[in-house]
Amino acid sequence: xxxxxxxxxxxxxxxxxRFISYSVDDVSSDSSFLEMLDLxxxxxxxxxxxPVAFDHDCREGICGMCSLRINGLAHGPERATTVCxxxxxxxxxxxxxxxxxxxxxxxxxxxxxxxxxxxxDAIIQSGGFITAxxxxxxxxNSILVPKCDADTAMDAAACIGCGACVAACKNASAMLFVxxxxxxxxxxxxxxxxxxxxxxxxxxxMDEAGFGNCxxxxxxxxxxxxxxxxxxxxxxxxxYGKASxxxxxxxxxx
Amino acid sequence: MKLDPNIPEGPLPQKWDNHxxxxxxxxxxxxxxxxxxxVGSGLAGGAAAAxxxxxxxxxxxxxxxxxxxRAHSIAAQGGINAAKNYQNxxxxxxxxxxxxxxxxxxxxxxxxxYRLAQLSVNIIDQCAAQGVPFAREYGxxxxxxxxxxxxxxxxxxxxxxxxxxxxLGAYSALSRQIGLGQVKMYNRHEMLDLVLIxxxxxxxxxxxxxxxxxxxxxxxxxxxxTGGFGNAxxxxxxxxxCNVTAxxxxxxxxxxxxxxxxxxxHPTCIPQHGDQQSKLTLMSESLRNDGRVWVPKRKxxxxxxxxxxxxxxxxxxxxxxxxxxGNLAPRDISSRSxxxxxxxxxxxxxxxxxxxxxxxxxxxxxxxxxIEERYGNLFDMYESITGENAYERPMRIYPALHYTMGGLxxxxxxxxxxxxxxxxxEANFSDHGANRLGASALMQGLADGxxxxxxxxxxxxxxxxxxxxxxxxxxFAQTEAQVRNQIDHLLSIKGARSPRSFHQELGKILWExxxxxxxxxxxxxxxxxxxxxRKEFWEDVRVVGQAKDFNQELERxxxxxxxxxxxEMMCHDALDRDESCxxxxxxxxxxxxxxxxxxxxxxxxxxxxxxxxxxxxxKLHKEPLSYEEVDFATRSYK
Numbered sequence: 001x002x003x004x005x006x007x008x009x010x011x012x013x014x015x016x017x018r019f020i021s022y023s024v025d026d027v028s029s030d031s032s033f034l035e036m037l038d039l040x041x042x043x044x045x046x047x048x049x050x051p052v053a054f055d056h057d058c059r060e061g062i063c064g065m066c067s068l069r070i071n072g073l074a075h076g077p078e079r080a081t082t083v084c085x086x087x088x089x090x091x092x093x094x095x096x097x098x099x100x101x102x103x104x105x106x107x108x109x110x111x112x113x114x115x116x117x118x119x120x121d122a123i124i125q126s127g128g129f130i131t132a133x134x135x136x137x138x139x140x141n142s143i144l145v146p147k148c149d150a151d152t153a154m155d156a157a158a159c160i161g162c163g164a165c166v167a168a169c170k171n172a173s174a175m176l177f178v179x180x181x182x183x184x185x186x187x188x189x190x191x192x193x194x195x196x197x198x199x200x201x202x203x204x205x206m207d208e209a210g211f212g213n214c215x216x217x218x219x220x221x222x223x224x225x226x227x228x229x230x231x232x233x234x235x236x237x238x239x240y241g242k243a244s245x246x247x248x249x250x251x252x253x254x
Numbered sequence: 255m256k257l258d259p260n261i262p263e264g265p266l267p268q269k270w271d272n273h274x275x276x277x278x279x280x281x282x283x284x285x286x287x288x289x290x291x292x293v294g295s296g297l298a299g300g301a302a303a304a305x306x307x308x309x310x311x312x313x314x315x316x317x318x319x320x321x322x323x324r325a326h327s328i329a330a331q332g333g334i335n336a337a338k339n340y341q342n343x344x345x346x347x348x349x350x351x352x353x354x355x356x357x358x359x360x361x362x363x364x365x366x367x368y369r370l371a372q373l374s375v376n377i378i379d380q381c382a383a384q385g386v387p388f389a390r391e392y393g394x395x396x397x398x399x400x401x402x403x404x405x406x407x408x409x410x411x412x413x414x415x416x417x418x419x420x421x422l423g424a425y426s427a428l429s430r431q432i433g434l435g436q437v438k439m440y441n442r443h444e445m446l447d448l449v450l451i452x453x454x455x456x457x458x459x460x461x462x463x464x465x466x467x468x469x470x471x472x473x474x475x476x477x478x479x480t481g482g483f484g485n486a487x488x489x490x491x492x493x494x495x496c497n498v499t500a501x502x503x504x505x506x507x508x509x510x511x512x513x514x515x516x517x518x519x520h521p522t523c524i525p526q527h528g529d530q531q532s533k534l535t536l537m538s539e540s541l542r543n544d545g546r547v548w549v550p551k552r553k554x555x556x557x558x559x560x561x562x563x564x565x566x567x568x569x570x571x572x573x574x575x576x577x578x579x580g581n582l583a584p585r586d587i588s589s590r591s592x593x594x595x596x597x598x599x600x601x602x603x604x605x606x607x608x609x610x611x612x613x614x615x616x617x618x619x620x621x622x623x624x625i626e627e628r629y630g631n632l633f634d635m636y637e638s639i640t641g642e643n644a645y646e647r648p649m650r651i652y653p654a655l656h657y658t659m660g661g662l663x664x665x666x667x668x669x670x671x672x673x674x675x676x677x678x679x680e681a682n683f684s685d686h687g688a689n690r691l692g693a694s695a696l697m698q699g700l701a702d703g704x705x706x707x708x709x710x711x712x713x714x715x716x717x718x719x720x721x722x723x724x725x726x727x728x729x730f731a732q733t734e735a736q737v738r739n740q741i742d743h744l745l746s747i748k749g750a751r752s753p754r755s756f757h758q759e760l761g762k763i764l765w766e767x768x769x770x771x772x773x774x775x776x777x778x779x780x781x782x783x784x785x786x787x788r789k790e791f792w793e794d795v796r797v798v799g800q801a802k803d804f805n806q807e808l809e810r811x812x813x814x815x816x817x818x819x820x821x822e823m824m825c826h827d828a829l830d831r832d833e834s835c836x837x838x839x840x841x842x843x844x845x846x847x848x849x850x851x852x853x854x855x856x857x858x859x860x861x862x863x864x865x866x867x868x869x870x871x872x873k874l875h876k877e878p879l880s881y882e883e884v885d886f887a888t889r890s891y892k
Contacts, residue, residue, distance in 0.1 A: 012803075012804075027530075028530050029641075030527035030528060030530075030640070030641070031527070031528075031530045031531075032532070032639075035530045035531065036530075038530070038532055038754070039530055042754060042755075045752045045796060045807065046752070048796075048798060049798065050798055051799075051806065051807060053804055053806055055320060056494055057326070057493040057494050058324075058326060058328065058329050058493040058494075059493070059494060059533045059535075060329055060491075060533075060535050062328050062329050062415070062418055063319070063326070063328050063329065063493060064324060065319060065320065085638055085639070087638070087641065110804060111464075111803075111804040116320070117321065118320070118321070118441065120321065121321050121322075121323075121429065124323075124426060124429040125429040125430070125432050125433035128426055128429060129384075129426035129427060129430045130383070130384050130385045130426070131430065132383035132384045132385075133308055134301075134305040134308060134380060134427070134704050134708070135376070135380070135704075135705070137376075137379040137380045138379065139379055140338070140378045140381075140382035140383075140388075140396055141338075141340060141395050141396055143383075145390050145394050146392075146394050147390045147392050147394070150387050150388070150389065153385070153387040154387040154412060154413060154419075157387050157412075157422065158413075158415065160418075161321065161323055161324075184387065185385050188387065190382070190383055190384070190385050191385050
């Protein structure tokens with residue numbers, strides 16, 4: 001295949017950035033999208049030009065590191081697929097493909113297609129955990145978890161933290177990410193003790209990081225490579241509402 | 255080199271308890287006076303950093319990814335073993351211990367493995383308490399499945415994403431400590447060297463992968479949890495960034511490297527599609543329960559549509575060669591047999607390195623819906639990668655490298671021969687011998703990180719005392735200067751070939767000559783090819799971009815430079831070990847059925863290699879393996 005690529009190049013966070021067109025030849029239709037970029041980069045290196053920086057690691061759809069917007073869509077045209085699992089047979093010979101980084105104020109561009117998602121880590125650090133000191137756990141079978149709850153928790157826990165939900169949202173809302181993590185822990189009996197504190201902390205950290213509000217467009221669910229359901233956002237709103245009222249009535253700021 | 259395994263006295267079941275009582279403690283008020291560095295944030299590193307932070311130590315944790323949640327432990331699919339005996343099927347700590355020793359083909363250290371089996375029980379408790387969503391039965395109890403190399407159901411799992419969920423558990427515990435200020439996290443940082451003061455590990459030199467800044471970090475102890483070295487082969491199931499640099503630099507500073515030739519190859523991966531391939535993807539071995547493996551009898555038939563090749567022209571070679579095992583022949587045998595038929599020119603698919611795994615008989619016998627239920631997700635994954643529908647035409651599979659049992663040498667305390675340098679998880683050598691059983695890697699990473707290191711590091715810290723180093727020591731400046739020189743050197747060569755092309759070539763050499771089957775001749779060939787390639791690298795590599803910038807080419811170049819040296823040590827080790835054991839198969843040593851033939855009289859030792867300087871062959875030291883509790887037996891799964 002022969003392709004024309006319009007790629008966002010940006011030297012660093014302060015740089016303005018611009019699209020630059022490249023053509024790349026001899027792309028195998030069996031290659032993954034990232035292997036196609038590897039090929040382009042090898043061609044650039046051979047000419048002594050700087051290759052395009054992009055994030056990637058496991059290349060099997062689970063680490064959540066890859067983060068490209070392809071022809072305007074986070075993770076490209078295939079449903080429930082990360083960029084690393086997207087293959088060139090989804091494109092036609094002669095296509096022009098536009099490749100951009102995630103675009104959201106809380107995810108500043110580091111270089112070219114690489115963004116800084118540390119705001120996601122900050123949200124988890126503020127409350128996305130169950131406090132369980134190493135060594136203090138009781139026998140695992142002494143906590144019974146109904147199968148349906150374990151399954152719901154797992155549906156939510158499948159989130160890979162890639163940030164496509166934010167990139168696809170016109171408000172740059174991180175609600176799907178936060179909702180998935182909160183629902184994973186809030187659904188389980190082990191997570192009940194810290195439930196209120198968890199949602200209040202995670203939501204306030206999310207707001208401080210500059211993510212926008214959810215206005216129910218559902219773009220996040222549509223691009224999510226793990227098909228995390230919008231229902232979890234409804235659950236987060238419910239849990240947040242209850243926790244806020246309890247905090248108000250008790251006069252606590254948590 | 256002094257190699258004292260420091261195995262505690264007493265009967266096997268009491269060694270760990272005795273040891274915990276005998277070793278020194280650091281009292282809670284004093285812990286904040288100690289600094290500990292943890293390199294790596296996977297199951298071992300993440301669990302260690304979280305646990306040490308909870309205890310009150312000042313921890314700095316480093317990872318090369320943009321978040322500690324992305325370490326490659328995340329990709330483990332199947333599950334984690336624990337001797338809980340929740341299924342009442344006769345499991346016990348002793349049985350898990352014995353299965354692991356036997357699976358490792360009697361090349362691992364008995365006391366370490368027993369402790370691993372003991373701690374497996376605590377791991378499940380810990381993870382369940384953290385909210386890891388393990389599979390449950392309707393009554394709310396934990397579910398189990400069975401796994402290779404065991405006759406009991408002791409594997410706990412979270413769908414096909416067990417590694418992800420365990421890692422997110424460790425990551426959430428780590429995140430809590432970061433939020434509390436007890437752990438300082440350095441994302442997108444790579445360790446480039448280890449700093450020794452008076453022979454003790456007292457710090458590291460890192461490169462900030464965003465700004466290119468080189469900096470010194472000081473500590474009372476350094477913990478490496480940097481994973482395995484499978485990417486030496488270029489194509490493996492490892493993540494793109496996995497590398498041997500931290501471990502190899504420690505080796506160059508005097509740490510012993512143990513059993514580097516013990517590398518495991520998984521038989522059911524998706525074959526390479528061509529030269530643009532960047533990694534290989536593993537599919538669960540359970541597929542072999544219903545699929546039949548074959549290649550055409552005649553080379554001429556290989557390019558044909560497999561459905562047009564009549565039954566009589568197919569060679570079901572596993573069923574033919576191993577009638578009792580058939581398609582379920584052990585991992586190493588099925589991998590080697592696939593290589594043999596492809597070497598004969600009977601491989602199929604692009605590049606002709608592939609064999610068919612055919613489900614048509616199973617679909618006829620059971621119906622498509624049964625196969626869909628059993629393997630639907632795997633068939634989907636296969637289709638997304640290859641574009642082929644495996645319900646309609648046979649799958650193509652080929653073996654790939656996916657785990658390395660060898661690693662830095664450690665004693666019972668998980669401390670290397672360099673005092674103050676601890677090594678956890680896949681990065682050390684201690685628990686899996688010559689072959690790792692399924693669902694054991696996660697177990698080892700978490701046992702080391704949650705339950706071993708917190709005790710054993712205290713023993714060392716209490717001995718040396720807080721502030722056991724001088725940040726102004728010249729060793730820091732010297733080591734830092736060496737790191738800078740190497741980076742400048744790489745950038746100054748300005749040759750013609752990319753780092754990636756060297757990596758690819760090295761991978762081909764290793765796969766061909768030090769892969770599934772090795773021989774004296776093949777290893778000698780590799781030992782000629784690798785130094786020549788390394789020489790060419792240092793003359794002709796082209797690293798574009800700047801040192802003080804986000805520069806992925808420079809990152810790769812540094813890693814490839816280390817792989818090029820490391821690979822040679824691996825071949826020396828494979829050459830020295832003139833026996834077959836576990837995953838290490840020397841064609842000179844096999845039984846009539848083609849199984850590995852061990853030589854316990856001569857090779858029941860851990861081979862530990864010591865760095866001797868540039869272009870010098872490494873020096874071999876031996877830690878003899880003695881078994882108090884079990885007897886050497888021939889591994890047999892018939």
